[in-house]
Amino acid sequence: MGKNNKIIESGLKERDDYNKMETEVLICDNVYKNIQHKTIIKGVSFQIKQGEILGFIGPNGAGKTTTIKLILGLQKLTKGTIKINGYNIEKNFEKAIQKVGTIVENPDLYMYLSGYENLKLVANLYSEIDKTRIDEVVKLVGLENRIKDKVSKYSLGMRQRLGIAQAVLHKPNLLILDEPTNGLDPEGIKQIRDLIVKLAKEEKMAVMISSHNLAEIENVCNKICIIKNGEIVEQNNIEAIKKETSKGGYTIEVDSVEAAKKVLNCEVQEQKIVVNATREEIPEIIKKLVKKDIKIYSVTENIISLEEAFLKKTGGNIIE
Amino acid sequence: MNKLIKNELKKLFGKKVIYILFIIAIGFTILANILYNMDITYDETENQKKEIEYYEQELRNIDYKNEEDNSYYIDTKTQYDLLKLKLNYESDSWQNNFIDSSDIVYETLMQINENTYGLNKNAQKLKESQSEYEKIKQRLNNGDWRTFVEEQLKETEEENEFYEDQLKNIQDKKTINDIKNSIELGKIKQQALEWRLEKNITYDGSFLSGKIEEYIYSAQSVQNLKDKENKTKEEEEEYKNSLKQMNTSKYYIENNIQIENENDARYILTNLTTEYGIFIVIFSIIVAGTIVSNEFQKGTIKLLLTRPYSRNKILLAKYIVSVICIILFIIAFIIAQYIVGGIVSGFDVFKIPVVEYNFATNSIVTIPVFQYLVIKVLCVLPMYLLLTTLAFTLSTISMNSAVAIAIPILGNMVAEIFNVFIERVKLLKYFVTANWDLSVYLFGGKGITDGLNFWISLIICVIYLVIMLFITFVVFKRRDIKNV
Numbered sequence: 173m174g175k176n177n178k179i180i181e182s183g184l185k186e187r188d189d190y191n192k193m194e195t196e197v198l199i200c201d202n203v204y205k206n207i208q209h210k211t212i213i214k215g216v217s218f219q220i221k222q223g224e225i226l227g228f229i230g231p232n233g234a235g236k237t238t239t240i241k242l243i244l245g246l247q248k249l250t251k252g253t254i255k256i257n258g259y260n261i262e263k264n265f266e267k268a269i270q271k272v273g274t275i276v277e278n279p280d281l282y283m284y285l286s287g288y289e290n291l292k293l294v295a296n297l298y299s300e301i302d303k304t305r306i307d308e309v310v311k312l313v314g315l316e317n318r319i320k321d322k323v324s325k326y327s328l329g330m331r332q333r334l335g336i337a338q339a340v341l342h343k344p345n346l347l348i349l350d351e352p353t354n355g356l357d358p359e360g361i362k363q364i365r366d367l368i369v370k371l372a373k374e375e376k377m378a379v380m381i382s383s384h385n386l387a388e389i390e391n392v393c394n395k396i397c398i399i400k401n402g403e404i405v406e407q408n409n410i411e412a413i414k415k416e417t418s419k420g421g422y423t424i425e426v427d428s429v430e431a432a433k434k435v436l437n438c439e440v441q442e443q444k445i446v447v448n449a450t451r452e453e454i455p456e457i458i459k460k461l462v463k464k465d466i467k468i469y470s471v472t473e474n475i476i477s478l479e480e481a482f483l484k485k486t487g488g489n490i491i492e
Numbered sequence: 493m494n495k496l497i498k499n500e501l502k503k504l505f506g507k508k509v510i511y512i513l514f515i516i517a518i519g520f521t522i523l524a525n526i527l528y529n530m531d532i533t534y535d536e537t538e539n540q541k542k543e544i545e546y547y548e549q550e551l552r553n554i555d556y557k558n559e560e561d562n563s564y565y566i567d568t569k570t571q572y573d574l575l576k577l578k579l580n581y582e583s584d585s586w587q588n589n590f591i592d593s594s595d596i597v598y599e600t601l602m603q604i605n606e607n608t609y610g611l612n613k614n615a616q617k618l619k620e621s622q623s624e625y626e627k628i629k630q631r632l633n634n635g636d637w638r639t640f641v642e643e644q645l646k647e648t649e650e651e652n653e654f655y656e657d658q659l660k661n662i663q664d665k666k667t668i669n670d671i672k673n674s675i676e677l678g679k680i681k682q683q684a685l686e687w688r689l690e691k692n693i694t695y696d697g698s699f700l701s702g703k704i705e706e707y708i709y710s711a712q713s714v715q716n717l718k719d720k721e722n723k724t725k726e727e728e729e730e731y732k733n734s735l736k737q738m739n740t741s742k743y744y745i746e747n748n749i750q751i752e753n754e755n756d757a758r759y760i761l762t763n764l765t766t767e768y769g770i771f772i773v774i775f776s777i778i779v780a781g782t783i784v785s786n787e788f789q790k791g792t793i794k795l796l797l798t799r800p801y802s803r804n805k806i807l808l809a810k811y812i813v814s815v816i817c818i819i820l821f822i823i824a825f826i827i828a829q830y831i832v833g834g835i836v837s838g839f840d841v842f843k844i845p846v847v848e849y850n851f852a853t854n855s856i857v858t859i860p861v862f863q864y865l866v867i868k869v870l871c872v873l874p875m876y877l878l879l880t881t882l883a884f885t886l887s888t889i890s891m892n893s894a895v896a897i898a899i900p901i902l903g904n905m906v907a908e909i910f911n912v913f914i915e916r917v918k919l920l921k922y923f924v925t926a927n928w929d930l931s932v933y934l935f936g937g938k939g940i941t942d943g944l945n946f947w948i949s950l951i952i953c954v955i956y957l958v959i960m961l962f963i964t965f966v967v968f969k970r971r972d973i974k975n976v
Contacts, residue, residue, distance in 0.1 A: 207972075241972075241973060244794075244797075244798045245797070245798070246794060246797055246798070246972070246973035247972040247973060248970070248972060265802060266800045266801065266802055267800070269798055269799070269800050270800040272798065274794075274798050276794045276798075277791065277794070278791060280790065280791040280792040280793075280794055280795045281792070281795075282503060282506065282790075283790070284506055284507055284508070285503070289502070292502075293499050293502060293503065294795075294799075296495050296498060296499050296502075297495055297800070297801070298800075338795070
């Protein structure tokens with residue numbers, strides 16, 4: 173609460189503040205949300221810098237979509253502050269939302285209009301979008317051939333692409349995507365993934381992606397935020413999380429597990445042994461085994477996937 | 493703001509349903525014009541023949557020599573003769589109408605029959621009436637209606653002279669009043685007959701002939717009710733209607749305004765708000781009832797609310813579009829009616845001005861058709877606006893288009909019922925249904941019940957409107973957009 177009191181109200185001063193911080197595109201500070209006397213979001217805080225891609229992950233019901241809605245001003249905060257580009261979302265909504273592009277839950281489109289008409293509706297609301305920009309974005313998402321068709325005839329994947337097109341049309345510097353690759357084919361997923369990386373790099377866009385598909389987040393994001401029961405349980409860059417949760421070590425396939433056990437301090441898994449050692453220690457271990465005449469068939473490093481790390485962190489969500 | 497309105501219009505006109513509504517509007521206009529213009533004066537000859545057969549049978553069964561049945565026989569025979577006579581002429585000829593409306597033919601036939609079959613036959617009288625009947629037939633056949641009129645006129649004049657004479661000798665106030673009243677009634681008849689001669693208006697079923705009959709009827713009603721004290725509500729109503737009818741028919745006759753078919757396209761156009769009002773209301777409700785709730789139901793509201801516009805602006809844009817739609821629908825019906833009606837009834841009918849009677853100044857007002865239409869539309873606009881706003885409010889609050897459409901339409905239907913109870917429950921006069929139709933105040937008219945006037949009604953409407961809009965905007969601004 174102490175922090176809240178310090179928030180400077182006037183837009184001008186907010187701007188000054190922003191200039192000091194410069195690269196912080198989105199700041200969520202100690203955000204709370206109550207829905208019918210139940211606290212859904214409990215003091216969530218995180219930042220996204222320019223060019224950063226934040227993976228916002230958590231099990232179902234953890235509060236991902238609610239957090240996104242709070243950021244977008246679709247729901248009112250109970251406590252805390254959210255600033256986008258230095259503007260407070262509640263006090264200065266129009267300025268704060270100006271450079272935000274988004275898909276919430278599903279790509280919500282007017283089904284009875286064509287893809288182009290849908291984009292035109294968005295374009296009308298911003299002064300800077302001209303026809304060439306629309307064509308550019310259409311090409312970017314690969315819908316050139318079907319853009320004049322009615323959206324009701326689109327597949328889910330095409331709708332998702334059109335959703336991204338309408339989200340980036342006005343060149344936002346913060347892109348918030350809720351499950352952006354939902355329903356896309358592998359090729360489509362790759363395209364969207366590449367697109368997101370490209371947007372973040374070229375247009376210095378900050379991106380926030382919420383997803384349940386962890387593999388996808390792992391490949392795209394450079395920062396991750398794990399939410400569980402309305403609280404952020406982990407917030408770090410990907411490598412750090414992996415390192416922290418990794419059990420690490422190496423698996424060595426040998427002919428006699430018993431013999432190896434006598435030589436090394438290790439765990440046994442079927443015909444393999446697992447040693448908790450660093451990379452530098454491996455040659456020494458191999459030497460020891462060879463000396464005792466134990467045959468070595470393979471040595472592999474134990475790499476932990478983000479998914480495992482994720483499950484370890486959240487340990488399952490309890491829906492209250 | 494303009495961009496938002498433009499977008500809302502684009503979304504609206506991207507939907508098929510709006511075009512379906514316009515097609516319904518045109519279709520209904522065509523239907524209404526054809527139905528109103530159909531010749532509903534069917535040929536009565538067939539019916540008359542059947543009636544004649546019936547009377548023939550009756551006559552065969554009754555014995556006129558029987559004292560009890562004698563008068564019935566004469567009645568039946570007279571009816572029979574009258575019908576026989578009518579059969580000689582076209583069903584829409586002046587002769588036919590004249591035989592129906594005038595006593596003279598009936599009475600002559602009655603006398604003939606009384607003196608042929610009656611219990612007190614009189615050969616001399618029979619002869620007289622038979623020659624009278626021949627004269628009548630001759631005139632009917634020659635198309636000589638003027639003589640009939642002249643004769644009636646003379647009769648009425650004589651009657652009035654007789655009353656005037658009587659007045660001199662009578663002292664009793666009540667009798668004097670009665671006689672004076674009779675004289676006035678006679679004068680009305682006299683006036684009508686003079687018009688017939690002067691304007692050459694026969695007894696055919698033409699517009700002006702009808703107006704003369706209307707004038708006699710309404711002027712007599714006015715005369716009877718004029719000095720009556722403590723008129724009941726119904727009598728007051730009748731008096732006003734008669735006064736209006738008397739003055740307007742007089743105007744039509746004196747200015748020789750011919751309208752071929754009173755229920756023509758011009759009638760529908762000038763009464764557009766009552767003829768097509770329900771369609772305009774329902775269409776507007778459909779638009780206003782879906783414009784917000786559809787965005788919620790389809791989830792597109794999230795897209796809309798994450799654009800750099802405040803929620804108030806977004807909602808205001810939607811409301812403005814709803815109001816634009818009311819006007820669009822009204823204009824659509826006016827254009828459709830003008831074109832379809834013009835084709836069916838001829839475009840010239842729209843040139844005849846509307847004749848209204850102003851109760852405040854007691855004078856006739858003539859207004860060009862389109863000017864009249866604009867005034868009428870402006871007067872019912874509060875009703876359209878309030879119902880549409882109700883739909884809009886429900887659409888925003890309930891986020892359910894079915895509710896938002898059904899309730900205002902029901903409200904529109906039961907509004908009449910509310911107004912029925914207004915005399916019993918005085919407080920109902922501050923309810924919106926008693927006030928939203930301002931056309932009751934046109935031409936010096938009074939409100940539905942005592943204690944209401946134009947300004948009170950207007951203020952009540954504005955209050956209701958402001959309350960609904962206030963609730964709508966507050967609810968919309970505070971709403972958390974939940975999962976869809």
